[in-house]
Amino acid sequence: MRVLDKREKVSRRGFLKRSGAAAVGLIGLSAGAGMVTGPNGAWALEVKNLKPETMATLIQMARDIYPHDRLSDKYYVAAVSGYDAQAGDDAGVKDMIEGGIGALDTMAMAQHGVGYMKVGWEEDRVALLKQIEDGGFFQTIRGGLVVSIYNNPEVWPLFGYEGASAEKGGYIARGFDDIDWL
Amino acid sequence: MAAPYDLNDDSVVVVIGSGAGGGTLGPELAKKGIDTVILEAGGRHEIEDFSNDEWGMFGQISWLDKRTTSGSWRVAKDFSGLPAWIVKAVGGSTVHWAGASLRFQEHEFRGLTEYGDVPGANLLDWPITLKEMEPYYDRAEDMMGVTRTHNIPGLPGNNNFKVMKAGADKLGYKECHTGRMAINSEPRDGRGSCQQIGFCFQGCKSGAKWSPLYTEIPEGEDTGKLEVRANAQVIKIEHDDSGKVSGVVYADKDGNQHRQKARAVCLAGNSFESPRLLLNSASSMFPDGLGNSSGQVGKNYMRHMTGSVYAVFDKPVNMYRGTTMAGIIQDESVNDPSRGFVGGYEMETLSLGLPFMGAFLDPGAWGRSFTGAMDMYDHMAGMWLVGEDMPQESNAVTLHPTEKDQFGMPVPNVHFDDHPNDVAMRNHAYQQGSAVYDAVGATRTFPTPPYPSTHNLGTNRMSAKARDGVVDKWGKSHDVPNLFVSDGSVFTTGASENPTLTIVSLAIRQADYIADQMSKGNL
Numbered sequence: 262m263r264v265l266d267k268r269e270k271v272s273r274r275g276f277l278k279r280s281g282a283a284a285v286g287l288i289g290l291s292a293g294a295g296m297v298t299g300p301n302g303a304w305a306l307e308v309k310n311l312k313p314e315t316m317a318t319l320i321q322m323a324r325d326i327y328p329h330d331r332l333s334d335k336y337y338v339a340a341v342s343g344y345d346a347q348a349g350d351d352a353g354v355k356d357m358i359e360g361g362i363g364a365l366d367t368m369a370m371a372q373h374g375v376g377y378m379k380v381g382w383e384e385d386r387v388a389l390l391k392q393i394e395d396g397g398f399f400q401t402i403r404g405g406l407v408v409s410i411y412n413n414p415e416v417w418p419l420f421g422y423e424g425a426s427a428e429k430g431g432y433i434a435r436g437f438d439d440i441d442w443l
Numbered sequence: 444m445a446a447p448y449d450l451n452d453d454s455v456v457v458v459i460g461s462g463a464g465g466g467t468l469g470p471e472l473a474k475k476g477i478d479t480v481i482l483e484a485g486g487r488h489e490i491e492d493f494s495n496d497e498w499g500m501f502g503q504i505s506w507l508d509k510r511t512t513s514g515s516w517r518v519a520k521d522f523s524g525l526p527a528w529i530v531k532a533v534g535g536s537t538v539h540w541a542g543a544s545l546r547f548q549e550h551e552f553r554g555l556t557e558y559g560d561v562p563g564a565n566l567l568d569w570p571i572t573l574k575e576m577e578p579y580y581d582r583a584e585d586m587m588g589v590t591r592t593h594n595i596p597g598l599p600g601n602n603n604f605k606v607m608k609a610g611a612d613k614l615g616y617k618e619c620h621t622g623r624m625a626i627n628s629e630p631r632d633g634r635g636s637c638q639q640i641g642f643c644f645q646g647c648k649s650g651a652k653w654s655p656l657y658t659e660i661p662e663g664e665d666t667g668k669l670e671v672r673a674n675a676q677v678i679k680i681e682h683d684d685s686g687k688v689s690g691v692v693y694a695d696k697d698g699n700q701h702r703q704k705a706r707a708v709c710l711a712g713n714s715f716e717s718p719r720l721l722l723n724s725a726s727s728m729f730p731d732g733l734g735n736s737s738g739q740v741g742k743n744y745m746r747h748m749t750g751s752v753y754a755v756f757d758k759p760v761n762m763y764r765g766t767t768m769a770g771i772i773q774d775e776s777v778n779d780p781s782r783g784f785v786g787g788y789e790m791e792t793l794s795l796g797l798p799f800m801g802a803f804l805d806p807g808a809w810g811r812s813f814t815g816a817m818d819m820y821d822h823m824a825g826m827w828l829v830g831e832d833m834p835q836e837s838n839a840v841t842l843h844p845t846e847k848d849q850f851g852m853p854v855p856n857v858h859f860d861d862h863p864n865d866v867a868m869r870n871h872a873y874q875q876g877s878a879v880y881d882a883v884g885a886t887r888t889f890p891t892p893p894y895p896s897t898h899n900l901g902t903n904r905m906s907a908k909a910r911d912g913v914v915d916k917w918g919k920s921h922d923v924p925n926l927f928v929s930d931g932s933v934f935t936t937g938a939s940e941n942p943t944l945t946i947v948s949l950a951i952r953q954a955d956y957i958a959d960q961m962s963k964g965n966l
Binding site: 263264327328387394411412416421423425432433435443 | 600601602641800802807810822
């Protein structure tokens with residue numbers, strides 16, 4: 262049967278060149294001077310309204326909520342980066358995010374002695390998120406992510422999903438019934 | 444050429460809504476020479492406006508006006524402001540329906556007699572029988588081009604169906620095929636055959652799937668006896684001193700209100716808006732709502748027992764390719780109380796694209812159990828479970844005491860609790876659906892909870908006696924002689940089958956009745 266190549270087509274190094282980010286940061290996300298950057302400088306995001314540390318933590322939180330090990334960070338960055346502009350337009354959004362991330366860091370500090378980003382194991386970070394999952398902040402972030410991650414056409418090939426088909430004549434000649442292992 | 448009618452023309456029949464009910468009834472009346480105005484709350488989006496984009500089309504055509512929910516059903520928790528996933532557009536929910544077109548079974552018209560006095564259920568027999576319905580089912584199937592009827596071949600099976608069929612064969616199920624679908628398997632009625640596009644729920648880009656939007660409505664308009672007024676949301680039905688309906692008040696797209704006079708009014712706004720309109724049309728003569736002397740308007744809301752089973756396999760399936768619902772197992776659609784419940788259910792193929800799968804596989808879920816499933820998206824097969832749920836008087840559409848819509852009218856609240864029979868049936872269906880996939884080597888199965896309701900039924904039910912329901916066997920109000928209900932809200936019980944074919948058949952039958960009564964001077 263016709264199966265898709267689910268490998269990412271754009272190399273991380275290529276993305277680095279296009280984004281123009283400097284190769285900084287060693288492990289995990291780093292933040293400073295209005296920029297959030299990924300490990301090895303794989304990507305960089307300029308933030309204007311949220312604190313860079315807040316955006317870095319939000320990106321980590323997004324991966325912990327919907328962890329897909331085959332998705333590079335850029336998709337999680339894309340999924341939450343819009344909150345920076347929203348925070349500029351709406352003080353309520355800014356307060357919700359800064360307050361929510363601040364509270365998460367406070368919990369992490371109390372339970373692990375470090376901020377959320379520095380808690381080493383995903384399992385421990387998830388345990389922190391479990392403590393806030395019924396709250397408005399978590400539900401807003403999760404509800405936004407479930408659309409912004411899976412409705413991004415760039416991730417579809419990585420899951421083997423082909424998106425729109427009408428323009429290609431449907432699947433009548435492209436494998437609607439080509440299953441061969443039953 | 445579409446006929447334009449004057450607001451003060453009191454000789455027209457006004458049909459409220461243009462979906463399976465109104466979109467069938469209006470053109471049928473027009474073809475009989477009856478002057479008809481359809482008032483449709485939504486806009487007119489033609490095939491060229493459709494896109495293979497799940498969230499994009501959801502935003503474009505769904506009914507997203509404010510509604511509230513209550514009760515213990517999971518939809519109230521997962522989708523508290525969206526009790527139903529239905530369409531606000533010309534063509535109504537036939538724009539996004541899957542096309543499954545099954546007749547009810549003989550025993551399903553006799554719910555009370557067949558199932559007995561089920562505690563907590565408000566069962567009643569329909570005032571009509573399968574035998575009376577058969578000629579109308581036949582006309583509807585011919586009009587809609589239903590496969591496996593009228594010598595129309597079945598659709599070819601896609602990958603998702605082939606998985607279902609292999610599992611059904613291993614379990615010994617006998618009634619498994621690609622369904623009776625109002626989707627052309629060969630060119631018919633000026634429309635081409637299915638191109639296996641997928642995206643049946645987003646509006647059919649090829650027009651192979653039946654929808655009055657591009658079938659009966661243009662034919663009706665061509666008679667010169669039908670006007671379809673889009674973006675016209677009716678907010679009140681008015682009556683005269685004799686208690687007969689005299690017209691309706693509607694708001695246009697700018698919010699300006701107009702009064703269209705009418706000889707008769709046929710209400711086809713789906714099972715939330717139809718009872719809501721009757722309740723919002725209360726007057727000194729009808730203090731509990733128009734046509735509500737029984738107190739049954741809005742009551743007995745049914746949504747079918749639903750759920751889904753998705754399964755992951757070690758090899759790819761690519762279920763999203765091809766017709767969404769062309770696959771069915773009917774063996775469980777019988778009344779066999781030894782299973783622990785009355786009534787039956789169908790198993791029908793279903794697939795969602797990646798965007799909707801994220802939202803609906805396990806609403807609210809997060810973490811690795813969920814994403815591990817999503818990682819196997821292209822290795823998934825899926826089915827929808829749809830069965831008969833019990834009518835309960837407490838499951839109801841009521842007017843919200845304080846919340847108002849953009850026109851100042853109270854919004855509907857939808858209350859629903861599963862009946863123990865619904866729960867027992869769903870558990871059985873989850874077990875059997877999983878068994879189908881386990882039989883072909885599933886490595887993981889998911890009992891997926893109900894989505895926002897697509898089958899909304901029963902809130903203006905048909906009854907032989909006026910005290911038991913809202914309309915008679917023709918869909919005519921027990922209280923108001925020129926008021927009809929023409930949608931799924933007239934269903935006395937829900938049966939296990941997808942409701943559209945029965946809604947269309949009832950609308951064809953009602954058009955004959957209205958024309959007959961007019962010719963006799965009774966209307």
